[in-house]
Amino acid sequence: MFHLTYHQIRPSESARYLYSVTPEQFAAHLEVLAPAAARLPPDAAISFDDGDASIFDYALPRLEACRAKATLFITAAWIGARAGFLSWSQLSALADLGHSVQSHGWSHVFLPACDRKQLHEELRRSKQVIEDRIGREVSEISMPAGRWNGSVVAACAEAGYARVFTSEAGAQPRVLAGVEVLGRYMARRHDTAADIAARLAAKPAALGRQRLRRLAARSLQAVLGDERYHRLWLRWSGAPPETEAELGYTPDGSPPPS
Numbered sequence: 001m002f003h004l005t006y007h008q009i010r011p012s013e014s015a016r017y018l019y020s021v022t023p024e025q026f027a028a029h030l031e032v033l034a035p036a037a038a039r040l041p042p043d044a045a046i047s048f049d050d051g052d053a054s055i056f057d058y059a060l061p062r063l064e065a066c067r068a069k070a071t072l073f074i075t076a077a078w079i080g081a082r083a084g085f086l087s088w089s090q091l092s093a094l095a096d097l098g099h100s101v102q103s104h105g106w107s108h109v110f111l112p113a114c115d116r117k118q119l120h121e122e123l124r125r126s127k128q129v130i131e132d133r134i135g136r137e138v139s140e141i142s143m144p145a146g147r148w149n150g151s152v153v154a155a156c157a158e159a160g161y162a163r164v165f166t167s168e169a170g171a172q173p174r175v176l177a178g179v180e181v182l183g184r185y186m187a188r189r190h191d192t193a194a195d196i197a198a199r200l201a202a203k204p205a206a207l208g209r210q211r212l213r214r215l216a217a218r219s220l221q222a223v224l225g226d227e228r229y230h231r232l233w234l235r236w237s238g239a240p241p242e243t244e245a246e247l248g249y250t251p252d253g254s255p256p257p258s
């Protein structure tokens with residue numbers, strides 16, 4: 001399974017963020033996965049993390065053109081509450097079109113940094129609120145900022161999730177605590193159609209580079225500690241400054257107010 005994940009689909013003038021892809025690039029990527037607007041092959045999947053409003057304006061028309069269905073992993077507390085993110089009515093419309101609305105946690109805190117009470121809030125509250133609003137079961141969750149560990153997966157199992165999606169491209173699917181743990185590739189600003197084609201074909205060079213990058217990132221993370229590493233990453237990736245506080249740790253490690 002090749003699982004491709006996006007964050008923002010925005011025209012180039014507003015696309016500074018590492019994970020912001022232009023509508024033209026998105027269309028070119030889709031053309032690789034579903035040539036000539038054929039359906040997505042069964043071994044490919046597309047998802048969106050966070051719930052950025054650009055999904056509705058720029059990704060939806062292109063998905064519909066090739067009848068591709070995506071999964072939207074949403075940060076539930078941001079929906080209808082934060083400018084630039086989808087509304088509940090847009091998400092209901094997407095669900096009615098056959099797209100799946102699933103959880104990306106409640107407030108985007110890093111789950112391994114949560115105590116039991118916070119973890120409960122992040123996992124159960126997001127699932128409950130999405131199910132109430134959309135009227136469909138939530139059984140999947142993607143890990144905010146790709147941070148996870150065995151305890152988080154066990155808590156996901158307790159909260160009733162069947163599948164956990166990470167940000168580790170090329171990772172072998174596995175089952176932990178009865179939950180499927182599946183990797184995904186995060187589409188980046190500079191990814192061309194050829195890059196996506198190479199990843200779809202799982203070319204050894206692309207996978208090797210990926211593993212090396214992951215190893216280097218883990219070493220740096222170990223040296224700096226996760227919080228300092230994340231702040232450095234935010235600057236390097238061009239993440240919009242107004243979202244920094246919400247994208248990771250708050251000063252006292254608690255979830256941002258909902």
Ligand SMILES: [Zn+2]
Binds near residue numbers: 104108143145
């Ligand atoms: Zn996220």
